[in-house]
Amino acid sequence: MRLIDFFLKGFAIGSVDLIPGISGGTVALMLGIYEKIINSIFNIEFGIINFILQKREKSLEHFKKLNWKFIIGLILGIITALFIGANLISTLLEKWPNELKSLFLGLILGSIIVPWLQIKKKNFLIYAILLISISLSFLVFSISYATKTNPQLLLIMVAGFLSVSAMILPGISGAFILLLLGMYESTLDAVKNGNFSYLFFFLLGGITGLIILIPILKWLLKKSRDKILIILVGLMLGSSIHLWPWKTDTNSLPIIPDEINLLIISIILIIIGIISSIILRKLPLIIKSLTE
Numbered sequence: 001m002r003l004i005d006f007f008l009k010g011f012a013i014g015s016v017d018l019i020p021g022i023s024g025g026t027v028a029l030m031l032g033i034y035e036k037i038i039n040s041i042f043n044i045e046f047g048i049i050n051f052i053l054q055k056r057e058k059s060l061e062h063f064k065k066l067n068w069k070f071i072i073g074l075i076l077g078i079i080t081a082l083f084i085g086a087n088l089i090s091t092l093l094e095k096w097p098n099e100l101k102s103l104f105l106g107l108i109l110g111s112i113i114v115p116w117l118q119i120k121k122k123n124f125l126i127y128a129i130l131l132i133s134i135s136l137s138f139l140v141f142s143i144s145y146a147t148k149t150n151p152q153l154l155l156i157m158v159a160g161f162l163s164v165s166a167m168i169l170p171g172i173s174g175a176f177i178l179l180l181l182g183m184y185e186s187t188l189d190a191v192k193n194g195n196f197s198y199l200f201f202f203l204l205g206g207i208t209g210l211i212i213l214i215p216i217l218k219w220l221l222k223k224s225r226d227k228i229l230i231i232l233v234g235l236m237l238g239s240s241i242h243l244w245p246w247k248t249d250t251n252s253l254p255i256i257p258d259e260i261n262l263l264i265i266s267i268i269l270i271i272i273g274i275i276s277s278i279i280l281r282k283l284p285l286i287i288k289s290l291t292e
Contacts, residue, residue: 099266115232129227164203165210245257
């Protein structure tokens with residue numbers, strides 16, 4: 001029965017990882033398995049490193065700490081959700097791109113509260129970092145945000161590196177990072193169409209990100225948790241404006257559409273997105289109560 005529990009929890013994490021603005025790390029945190037996931041990745045990583053360095057006893061110590069039922073069930077659940085969801089979202093993006101972007105914008109705005117509430121001390125320094133990170137993220141993503149139809153292998157690896165690393169952070173969405181890099185639709189298409197060369201390099205980048213960043217993130221969140229979280233809030237606020245469906249052709253600045261009904265539809269979808277993000281944050285608690 002525990003394998004099914006882990007599968008359902010993995011399915012919940014995989015489902016939200018496809019939605020910009022909803023963090024798989026947040027869902028894992030709410031399901032009570034976040035630290036278990038981080039420790040599992042940590043033990044797998046250092047188990048392999050010690051094995052390569054021929055430190056067999058240390059390697060075995062790390063592997064003995066792993067709950068393989070937990071890992072297998074979780075991975076199967078995540079993969080199942082990703083393949084089902086990728087097909088659905090890819091179809092919706094083709095038919096209603098502007099409407100879906102408005103919904104994503106609402107989901108992201110509704111999710112900003114998650115890392116914000118985790119910040120314990122909101123002093124002058126925190127607000128200063130917030131303003132700087134909002135300004136920098138707005139400027140950076142104003143320059144770089146554009147959909148890539150045929151991305152190069154290096155860019156695919158970078159997208160995997162950043163998005164998979166982001167997925168393990170509570171409060172920031174890996175899918176959101178892909179959107180900002182212009183790699184969201186191409187990654188969905190790769191999953192939907194079984195583009196294994198794309199997925200290989202994406203996962204290679206993602207695994208590299210986990211190997212490098214897991215120890216660093218553990219250290220940073222322990223030493224400077226509030227500062228890291230406020231940077232994430234600033235990143236989400238400063239860059240979310242670029243999800244607005246209508247922009248100028250020259251400098252991609254947001255504009256109001258000529259037809260008022262299109263504006264009204266977007267506002268309604270943004271509100272629905274905000275409400276949905278609140279409901280989705282409650283969903284893991286329901287799943288947790290059903291699987292206990």
